[in-house]
Amino acid sequence: MTDIDGAVDRGTASRAAPATADGPAVARPRSSRSVLVPLSYAWLITVIVLALSAGLLPLTSYAIPVGPPRQPPQWGSPDLLLGTDNLGRSILSRCVHGARISLVVGTVAGLLGAVVGTALGLLAGYFGKRTDSAVRLVADTMLAFPPLILLLALSAVLVPSARTLLVGLTLLIVPSFVRLARANTLVWSAREFVLAARNMGAGHRRILLREILPNVLPPLAAYLPIVMAALIVAEGSLSFLGMGIPPPRPSWGGLIADGKDTITETPHLVFVPSVIIFLTVFALNQAGDHLRHRFDRTLTD
């Protein structure tokens, strides 16, 4: 399932491997990636535009039946382009509205978690000592819950809603950003220009915000797509188990769960949302790899 920390760790691992960055050996697969990267960005833009304009598209609402149940994909009315679900509702409409949930959840929880995690990581890396131990202890404790288990535990006591989901997903990624930000801050705060700023009388606040943060930000931002992919998978897993966004609002994981019981007769109920989730997660992973190669210099230096 989701493991953002796994993604983070892949970064550190390749960092440890010496002399791979400049060798011709690695240059070639990178050039083959360049075909997929524009395609990935194109897909992401398409999904974002469709999700933003969901209300403007000539589609019937996701809650209203548009035809007989379980129709296969067919030409004609835009509602039937991807077929209909168990209740005769348009799958295209449900996928487009499901995209809103997935994207909102991925973006908002991703950004919130990044802000909180980065702030804590900066403080821990800069002040060190007790602050560092305390922050790391909190981060370790949060990492001690396997991601899906943490979400399930929260959903056991809280009322399922978009807000609960956002809180849970944010908690999920804070520790990863704490670790990333802390590691980067440690490197930058040992640099001469930080010492120079301190000698010129700059306070902690100024050094953190004006000297260190701008340097730490690009590599962290480059991790955002990968984090978003992990969050979309997490939300999908939760909805698949029926513990995500409550119906009738559609979500991608919920669409798969709805279709899986009739997979023998109407496999498209599962295939369509599966392909959409796969393409989105794949595109985000590709975009993330691309951005990390460009902005995370610790990967290649």
Next chain:
Amino acid sequence: MVFPVARRIGRSALVVLLVTMAVVALLSLAPGSVASVILGENATPESVAALNARLGLDQPLWSQYLDWLARAVRGDLGSSPLTGQSVSAAIAERLPVTLQLAVMALVMALIVSVLLAVVSAVRPGSPADRGINAVSSVFLSVPAFIAGPLLVYFLALQLGWFPVMGWSPIGEGVGANLRSALLPATAIALTEIASFHRLLRTDLIGTLGEDFVGAARAKGMSRSYVMFRHALRPSSFSLITLAGINLGRLIGGTVIVESLFSLPGLGQLLASSITARDVIMVQGVVAFIAVLYVGVNTLVDLSYRLIDPRIRKAASV
């Protein structure tokens, strides 16, 4: 040598304390009270108060925690207020299925990814390497809740090679047991294969460029001998660490496949307890899983220090 190990264990113990504290405090997050969550909406205030008193939930949080901890170290995680079953007995009953799934998935992922990474690293950039890389990035983007239904559709329904759902305990024959476990284990192994392959490939390419590999080849050792005896060994340490970290995702994956294939494991217990609002059971299972996870990762960390001579020297961090 002894000092960092003791520190690592002490730190893990601290994390375990905090984790269990968080799990106990989790119940106080419930809107209203836990008893009203368990009893449902049409409970009388008297029955809610009675259940709260019986579960000790009317006590202050710290005394609840101390009580819980004192019982937990003796293996008593309470009992379900709905079914009366003891939580630790329920966990013990379900654990073997989940363990088997997780271990099978891990072993499968390790075998496949080592083979793929070796083929990749022999000639980086070759058509074989590129093909494997493509497959690997596809696998990385296929979560268990997509892989599961697709595997069921193609391998169980269309080809009929595997049962669609259900679990055959190992007592009913090893063959039947493996057949019922293979599909769910594969569904969670796919992402791990990709993640292990990525790491191991980069690691191996780096190692193969080092001087000692060149020296071994110059002494006339065969390519395969150098690959398996010299190059894979140092790379296996980072693989063990990654396996420990990815265990969290693997556990999440077992919850998904257990619900999809209706396998009687811990994940299914957790999911059904959540649906039934059996908060005490959820609390026990979550605490158990989290502590197990911390324990495994501590062991991984320590074994890594013990096995790898390079870390043994530099183990001051």
